[in-house]
Amino acid sequence: MDEPIIVGIDIGTSKICTLVARVEEEKHLRILGVGIEPSQGLRKGTVVDLNAAALAVSRSIDKAERTSGFEINAALVSLAGSHVSSMNSRGVVGITGGIVDQDDIERALDAAQAVAIPHNREIIHVIQRGFIIDGQDGIRTPIGMHGYRLEVEAHIITASASTVENLRQCVGASGIEVTQFVLNPLASGEVVLSETERQMGVAVVDIGGGTTDMAIYIDGDVWHTMVLAVGGNHVTSDIAHGLRLPISQAEEVKLKFGYALQSGINPEEQFTVRSFGGDSPERINRADLVNIIEARMEEIFYLVLQEIRRSGYDGLLPAGVVLTGGPRIPIFFISRSSLMI
Ligand SMILES: Nc1ncnc2c1ncn2[C@@H]1O[C@H](COP(=O)(O)OP(=O)(O)OP(=O)(O)O)[C@@H](O)[C@H]1O
Ligand SMILES: [Mg+2]
Incomplete structure (x- = not known):
């Protein structure tokens, strides 16, 4: 029982996730409680509505306290955004x-x-x-x-000191002290990369809702980090504009019928949606949806590649790029896929 307890709060643009874990043996963590709640009051990694954000954070903390049976007083808190x-x-x-x-x-x-x-x-x-x-x-x-x-x-x-202070206040409103801020891409890198990849040279790219974070590891250490203010929410809003759908429906359609490559789908395929206030369902070509997604994903990957080139480490990444982020599932079911650059 005297093994230390660690609490982490990931304050994302789409979701806020609080994890309570016990440190067992050598660096081994056992998750005791989880609280995942939709995020509010945040845009591109920064607080834009303090009260709404504080409320969303407190809901996530409450849930984690209830599932773990622990009272949370202090936590490691994630940090992202273009102010980094x-x-x-x-x-x-x-x-x-x-x-x-x-x-x-x-x-x-x-x-x-x-x-x-x-x-x-x-x-x-x-x-x-x-x-x-x-x-x-x-x-x-x-x-x-x-x-x-x-x-x-x-x-x-x-x-940015003021952005960090706002986050501190947001968590502080629930009576929680921030023991340390952890840059998002570093946290992702620790979790999804293997030691061999970090030694060989690898980039981890975490595509979230409002941000895309990257960390480059070479010789086992972090050599470069960056946060781009673009992510999955941009894909959703492109779909909302392109197909004239409310945001919530665009998100649903993206998750249900979305794909990032034209070449991977049947060009004849269609799906139906109910558009703005319309009574009758409307048929949409899946190819139109995929076209929108492909264009935005291409842009995101282009920006990532540009940043890798700008870092000057593009020739030093034999383990390629590892992608993570997205699906709203607890952190211990990590989504991860790798590609070569
Ligand atoms: N199965 C899926 N396929 C594609 N995109 C998905 C899927 N599931 C979730 N997403 C998208 O992933 C994004 C949310 O990712 P994530 O939960 O990692 O964000 P976040 O950590 O809250 O945000 P950020 O890190 O930008 O602050 C949303 O845009 C969502 O639509
Ligand atoms: Mg995130």
Whole structure:
């Protein structure tokens, strides 16, 4: 019973998911409770209506408390949105006593963070990518090694301070303290990627409702992260416009008849819907629906590919791209598929 309990809240644009888990043995998690609720008051990863968002979060928390039987006081909370940005930085320090210890590493990481970060940005993660001792690079665990000069290569992720504060307040309204914010693509990467993929070089792309998040892993570590303000909701609104349907119906049609490739469907196929206030059902060519979906998905993948190229790591991803996100199912049934670029 004294094993630690971890609570995670994923505040998405489509759904809010609270998970209560017990840490068993070595890093093994047992899910004790889940609370999934439709999201409100959020757009593209940021809070646009504090009260509505806080209410949706509290519903999800209540559900997780009821299913797990635990009272939640603190949680890890997901973060996404185009207000997140990342950069690589290097910190250099002299090694005290000639042998690297934890204190040297912390000083090097502090030095890496000493870059000019505007006061309206908050540091979310400082990820150590690798160390260099006296010019020798590729060092993973420097503790105990001899040398004079220690350099750390760090990946620093920052977010808009006000957006982060709004999220904190949103969760705080339920009496919950945020122990740490976790960037969405990092959380996805931890869950869906294998250690081998992370070592080989891989990109994980999480296509959500309002955002598409990406993280690039090389040599086992995160080298690049980004959040695009486009996702499945854009597909739905394209369908609503293109086929002149209410959003809720466009979403239903997407899930029921949607496909992302023209070449994969029978061009003769049709389905029926009831349009705006209409009494009689209307027949729609499935090819028209798929055309709309294909165009938007092509755009999303194009933006992802452009970002991979811009990162400069496009030649370093032999494990390809792993896709996740979407279906409204608890996180332990992970949806995942991979493709090569
Ligand atoms: N079976 C499916 N096929 C295609 N799209 C789906 C399917 N199920 C859900 N989706 C779409 O996935 C999107 C929601 O994804 P997800 O639940 O990962 O979003 P989120 O985490 O709430 O949002 P975000 O991460 O953008 O803040 C919606 O646009 C939904 O229509
Ligand atoms: Mg999400």
